[in-house]
Amino acid sequence: MEPAVSGVPDPSGEPSHDGFVSRLRQGELGFIPVLVALLVAFVVFHLANPYFLTPRNMSNLALQVGVLGVMSLGVSLVLFVGEIDLSAGSVSGVCAVVLVLMASWYGIPGPVAIAAAILCGAAIGWIHGKCITVIGAPSFIVTLTGLLVWQGVQRMLVGNQIGQVLIDDPLVLSIASTFMPFWLSLLLVAVITASAIVVCSRRWKQQPEAAPFDRLALLGHAALFPAMAIIAVAVLSNHMGVPVLLLVLVGLALVLTFVTEHTPFGVHVYAVGGNAEAARRAGIDVARTRVILFAVCSAFAAISGIIAVSRQYAVDSNTGGGNLVLDAIAAAVIGGTSLFGGRGRIPGALLGAIVIGSVANGLDLLGQSANVKSIITGLILLAAVSVDMVARKRRIRTGAAGA
C-alpha cells in the first residue's frame, strides 16, 4: 500500500469530537440542564419548606413520580422518531379499566389481568402505528383521534358504575405499597455501582489520548447514577425503604436505555428519527420501526395505568386524564429530547419526570393550587426548550463550520 493520503485533514492537536468538553462546546448539553433544574427545585423547595427533603416526603415523591415516569419513558421512544403520541393518557386510562374490570368483575387473577392490560395497550399502539404508516396520516392527528376515542371508551366502560370501580387484587395493590428490604436495596446499589465501574473502565481504555478534563467528565458521568442510587437508598431507608414502584420505574428505564443505546434496533430508531429516507435506503424497515415504537409506547402507557390503579385502589373516568400526557411529553423534552426526532435519551425522560414530580410535590407542600403547578411546569418546559435552542444554534454553527 502506498502511504495513506490525508484525504481529509485531521485537526490534530484539537480535542477529539467525542470528548465531553468538545461536546459541550458544540452545544451538546446532555443531562446538564435537567440536572440543574432538579438541583434548583430541590434547593428552592427545601428552603421554602424543610419538610420537602425529609425521607418521608422523598418516599412520597418516589411513589408520585411512577405514573408520569413510566408514561414519559414510552412517549420518549415515539419522540425519538420525530412522532408524537397524544393518546398515552387515554390509553393508560382504558387499560386501567380493562385491568380493574377483569380483576374485580370476572375475578381473573392479578398476573393475568396485568398481562392482558399491557397487551391491550400494545394492541392499541399497534393500531395507531398502522394508521400512521399505512394511511400516512400525521401521528398528531391519529393519536389525537386515539385520545378522544379511548377516553370515550373508558367513560363508557366506567360510566355504568358510579364513576369508580374498586379493585382488591393483592398483586395489583402491592405494586405501589411494597417496600424493598434494606439488604435488597444494598444489593441493587452494588450492582449499579459495579456496572458503572465496568462501563467507565472500558471507556477509559478506549480513550488513551483523552484530555484530562474529558477524563474527569467521564468519571463524573460514571459516578452520576451510582451516586443517585446511593443517596436514594440512604434517604429512603430512613422511612419505609425503597419503594418497589421506584425499582419498577428504574428497571423499565434501564431496559429501554439498553435497547435504544446498545442494540441494532436502537440505532435504527435514531436513524429513522434523524433521516428517514437515509434509513430506508440503508434497508431499514422504517414503517415497521414506527409501528413497534407506537406499540411499545402504548404498552408503557398501560403500565402507567396499572400503577395509577395500584395507587388509587380504583379506576375512574379521570384515570390517565388531565395534564398527564402533556406532562409526560414535557418530561421527555425537559430531559433533552427533541420534538424534531433523532435526539434525546431515555434517562433524560426519567430525570425530567422527577423534575415535574418534585415541582408538583413541593408546591403541594406550600399549599399551592393545581393552577400554580401548571404554570410553573409550563415555565420550566419553556426554559428547558430555550436552553436547548440556544445550544442548537451553537450546534448548527459548529456543524456548519466544516461543511
Next chain:
Amino acid sequence: MKTSARGPRLRLAPSELDPAGGTALELLETRNLSKRFGRVQALDGVGITVRAGSVLALLGDNGAGKSTLVKILSGAVRPDSGEILIDGKPRSITTPRHASDAGIETVYQDLALCDNLSVVQNLFLGRERSKGVVPFRRMVLDRPSMEREAARAFESLGARMPSLHSQVSNLSGGQRQAVAIARAVVWRRRVVLFDEPTAALGVEQTGNVHRLIRRLRDRGVGIVMISHNMTDVFAVADHMTVLRRGRKIADLEPGSCTPDDVVARITGSDIAAESRL
C-alpha cells in the same frame, strides 16, 4: 479516538484489494435498456459496460437519461425492456435490495447519511454487527468490531476522520463523501454508482473525493460516475459514455479526446466534432 482512525497501518490481503480477482473483468453490463415516462423516452436501447477496477463516466445534458440509468441500476426504477448482466449473467434488479444483493452501492448526491448518528453508525447502518449470549444472540451491538472495520476502511481509502465517533453533522462535505464511499468498502461492494459526487464541494474537497474514487477503483471496484464536471471526468474516468435524449451517442476514452470534444458530444451542437471522431 484519533488513534483508531490513524491506527497501526493494516495490510490488506490481495483478495481484499481486488475482490474481483482481475482488472479487465466485466462486472456489470446493460443491453438495450429502455424506459419511457409517459411521452418521454428517457432511455432508448442503452448498453454500457462497467469493468472491475475502472471508472466509467456517464455524461449527458439534463434529461439525457443518466439519472434514469443509474436509478435502474440501483433498483429504484424498473426498465421497460433490456437486460442487466452481472458477471455476464442476466439478473433482475427491481428493488434497492436486489441491487445491494448484486453488490451494487449507490452514493447519492445527498449522500443519504444520518446527521445525528456517528461515523461508525452510518457506515454500518442497516447492517450492524452484533453479538450476545444465548437467549439474546445477535442482540447487542458489537462496537469494537465495527470500529476496527471502519478504521480499516478509512485507512484503505486514505481518508481521515476527526473521530469515528463524531456525529456526521460535524463533518465537512468532503468527509461526508468519504463516509458514504467507505460504506461501499465496508459492505464489500463490487460496483459503486456515484451521482454528481463533487457537485456541492469546493476545489480542495473535490480533489480529495477524486483521490477516494481512485482508491476505490484500485481496490478492483467498478465505478459509474455521473458528472457534469469535466475536471471530474478527466481526473478519474477511464472510459466515458455520452448520452443524449436517451440514446447512447458515443463511447470515448479520456486519452484520445479533449474536454471540448466531450462537451460538443454532450450538447450535440457541434456535428463536425461528431463526424471527426
